[in-house]
Amino acid sequence: MRKMALAGTIISAAVTAPAVAADRAAYQAIAAGDYATAEQALTTERRIFPRRPELMINLAAVYARTGRSTEAASLYRAAITAEDVEMAMPDGAVASSRAVAQRGLDRLGGVALAGR
Template sequence: MRTILLFAAAPLILAALPASANDRPIPAKISTGAYDDAEKALQAELRIYPNRPELLLNLAAIYAKTGRAGEARTLYAKVLDQRDVLMDVTADKVAGSHAIANTGLKRIQAVQFTAR
């Protein structure tokens, strides 16, 4: 099963943005820095699909970018507790959900070490 990782695919979708900021797809919100809007949209999707790795990974990335490392770690761990799923990260690149989650965890750890 392959799913699309929204956060990584966001630049590919920017060309088709609707006029209203509220109508923009989640990847566009993330790539333009509208993290609050993207977070709300992801949380709404997660209420419907609580274990979708692409939703969890994108929300974890938003948490990491907005200084909520603990929450990001929790979501990355939730992805790692599930089976590994191949995901399209760009039009020509595929990665497993576990590899993406581990990369996210390493980035959080690297940021924390440089902040000390």
């Protein structure tokens, strides 16, 4: 059974809305452009829930907006391989977390990760 999470779009990048109260501060910080606060809250939440795709997507959006495209791409890719959850978008549409993460990755414009 797939879980349902809420999602939002801010500044044309995929950002998930809070599904629980703990996510609310980070989401509101992103919406307000307070990326340092959002990053701190999301990093803390990811220590507790490292595989939640909505946290990965939000943190990736913060990284993208603060010029860290490589880190953003890495998190978007991780969200694509994480459990796929349905996300209710603000317009009432439902999207898979993998599709939301793929859109975020596509917006980065060809960021490649170096590998050995």
